Amino acid sequence: MMTTKQTRREFVKRTTAGIAGIAATQFVSSAVPSSEAAQVKTVSPKGQIAVWLTSGEARYAAQAPLTWQAAPKPDARDAIRVAPDKMFQDVLGFGAAFTDAACWNFDRLAPADREKLFSDLYSPSQMNLSVGRVCMGSSDYATKLYSYNDSVDPDPELTKFSIAHDRGYILPALREARALNPDLWLLASPWSPPGWMKFNNSMLGGSMRRKWLPAYAQYFHKFLAAYEKEGVRIDSVSPQNEVDTDQDGRMPACAWPQEYEIEFVRDHLGPVLARQHPDTHIWILDHNYNLWGRAICELEDEGARKYIKGVAWHGYVGDPSAMTRVHERFPEIGQFWTEGGPDYTDPKYQTDWPKWSKAFTDILRNRARCIIAWNYALDEVGTPNIGPFPCGGLVTVHSKTRQVTHSGQYWALAHFSRHVRRGARVVSTVSAAPVEGVSHVAFVNPDGSNVAVLTNTRNTATAVPFAVGQSQATVHLPADSVTTLAWK
Numbered sequence: 280m281m282t283t284k285q286t287r288r289e290f291v292k293r294t295t296a297g298i299a300g301i302a303a304t305q306f307v308s309s310a311v312p313s314s315e316a317a318q319v320k321t322v323s324p325k326g327q328i329a330v331w332l333t334s335g336e337a338r339y340a341a342q343a344p345l346t347w348q349a350a351p352k353p354d355a356r357d358a359i360r361v362a363p364d365k366m367f368q369d370v371l372g373f374g375a376a377f378t379d380a381a382c383w384n385f386d387r388l389a390p391a392d393r394e395k396l397f398s399d400l401y402s403p404s405q406m407n408l409s410v411g412r413v414c415m416g417s418s419d420y421a422t423k424l425y426s427y428n429d430s431v432d433p434d435p436e437l438t439k440f441s442i443a444h445d446r447g448y449i450l451p452a453l454r455e456a457r458a459l460n461p462d463l464w465l466l467a468s469p470w471s472p473p474g475w476m477k478f479n480n481s482m483l484g485g486s487m488r489r490k491w492l493p494a495y496a497q498y499f500h501k502f503l504a505a506y507e508k509e510g511v512r513i514d515s516v517s518p519q520n521e522v523d524t525d526q527d528g529r530m531p532a533c534a535w536p537q538e539y540e541i542e543f544v545r546d547h548l549g550p551v552l553a554r555q556h557p558d559t560h561i562w563i564l565d566h567n568y569n570l571w572g573r574a575i576c577e578l579e580d581e582g583a584r585k586y587i588k589g590v591a592w593h594g595y596v597g598d599p600s601a602m603t604r605v606h607e608r609f610p611e612i613g614q615f616w617t618e619g620g621p622d623y624t625d626p627k628y629q630t631d632w633p634k635w636s637k638a639f640t641d642i643l644r645n646r647a648r649c650i651i652a653w654n655y656a657l658d659e660v661g662t663p664n665i666g667p668f669p670c671g672g673l674v675t676v677h678s679k680t681r682q683v684t685h686s687g688q689y690w691a692l693a694h695f696s697r698h699v700r701r702g703a704r705v706v707s708t709v710s711a712a713p714v715e716g717v718s719h720v721a722f723v724n725p726d727g728s729n730v731a732v733l734t735n736t737r738n739t740a741t742a743v744p745f746a747v748g749q750s751q752a753t754v755h756l757p758a759d760s761v762t763t764l765a766w767k
Contacts (some may be wrong), residue, residue: 321364323347323748324729324766331697333632333690334760339697347766350744350751356712358744358751361721361731365707368606368614370722371464371649372409373696375673376618377452379414379421379444380663381655384676386448388683396674396683400655401459407696409462410649412617413453413513415469415502417482418520419530419666420654424482426473427502433475435494442505453511462701466591466617466651467502467513468520468565470531477533484528487535489542496547503556515560516552517591517617518543522566523573530666537573540564541583549586560588562615568597571604578609589613592647594638599645606646614646620653621688623661623671631687636734636761639695640718643705650695652688694763698722698730714743717756731764 330342352358375381385393399405416426428440442450457463471482472495479485487495503513519535526532535543544561552559564574574590577583589612590605602614619638621628639650657664657672664670673692675684702725710719716737722730735741735756745754745764756762 321362321748323750325750326767328752329765330754331694331763331765332757332760333694334757338685338690339693345752345754345764347747347750347752350746350749352744355744355746355751357710357714358746359708359710359717359719359731359733361729361745361747362707362709363721363723363729363747366704366723367707368646368648368705370643370699370701370703370705371613371615372407372462372701373650373692373699374408374410374412374463375620375652375655376412376414377449377456377465378418378654379449380657381420381672382449382452383422383663384656384658384672385452387676388681392681392683397455397459400674401456401463403460403462405697406693407460407700408456408692409460409696409701410464410466410651411453411456411655412651413449413465413467414520415467415499415516416471416473417531417665418470419526419668420657420664420670421531422663422665424531424665426471426482428473428498430473430475433491434473435491437494437497437501440498440501440505442502442509446509450506450509450511454509457511464514464649465512466515466517466562466615467506468517468591468617469533470520471533472498479528481528482531482533484525484530484532485534486525487533487539489539492539492543492547495543496551499548500551500555503552503559513559515562515588516548517562517565518548520565520618521593522564523570524566526666530668537576541577541580544577544586545580545583549583553586561586562589562591562613562617563587565591565593565617567593567595568599568601571597571601574601574605575608578605578612584609584612587612589615589648591615591617593617594619594642599641599647602642602645602647613648615649615651616642616647617649617651618653620673621671621686622669623657623659623675624669625671627687628671629684629687630759632691632761633734633736633759635688635691636694636732637718637736639691640720640732640734643695643720650692652692656683691761694732694761698724698763698765700724700726703730710743714741717741717743727767729766733762733764735760735762 327344476491477485522535525534658678703722
């Protein structure tokens, strides 16, 4: 979560107005490391381009296909040009967070309705959501405040450790999702350690006591082992959600000094996972773009860096170019976007797909390997919620009728997740004379198929030439629209 209500609203506004520091038409990168230097010859495609559109009353609706033509003006400056031979990061996937609140809302659905929703979200032939986030204990979006080792007195031996709460509806949701998509990658993040590990003896705000770092590493081990026993593998963890704030004590949160996170990863969590859970990755930071300097400083510690596989980012403060900045310093470390969600009080909550598609485009053009939105499912007033911030779910489950409706963020995500497969590479898209309000990103899937997503955030329609090699098509972009193109 963010630090103020205003910050979230301003983030949504920024996705429309454009984000400072991002080149809208040129992929942001000063160098491509050897691991990304694979070159493929650009082939001028022939045949048809499949098209899907969200705009007005259309929701991810198939359109009449376009046909590749020989480019009438090969040097047209306003053309969006795809260069598949210039490859960047590979894609892990798209998804959202299995918060306690989201799983509770899933659990309220009738079995047939739940089965339909899960098939829509996770089936590879549908939304194909393939990454998700799990809260280690309660976040602000939970039915109650809890950790896995609640105790009045310190319990460094973790004798009271239990994941009993999660057996009710969280673990069943995770098992059901992974049964539909066995490739589902799960990130687990704590919003707070158990209260007794902190100076204020509470999960609400406060900061970590250094002396409990060894016990906290064992807490992670017990969590991972317990989930594995329940049939749910966790693929990556972050030491703390939003390390740089205690949220004024209004919700589960914990401030971590930079040196604490370095020490925890280097001397405790890293060695424990290397011994007990060698396939579980560590992603640090799990906070906003404006903390890119902290991420670099932590990665400069060689002892910590040997255990770190990635940096997790939130989109509430700063801009996505921070991920490129860290990538250029440490190209072997992955960049992962792990939180950002809509506000259900926004009048455009269900129709703000161009804002989110623009945001996702900027994120992917700045080295992010995944996009994990915030809550999968909340009710019409953004609950359950024990914190201060008004969020909406990727979908809404109405508290009385149990009707499922979709957010604008959902429809934006569909244009990416339904076509971009795990292992796809982001490729260069440029326009010498960009069209105002039009953003774009393209991919090559492992099977060689191609995908591009074009977003028009303006309230007027436009048409743009779209070119690959010596082939070109004119793409009509309605006002406030998201368009996916797919071709062989």
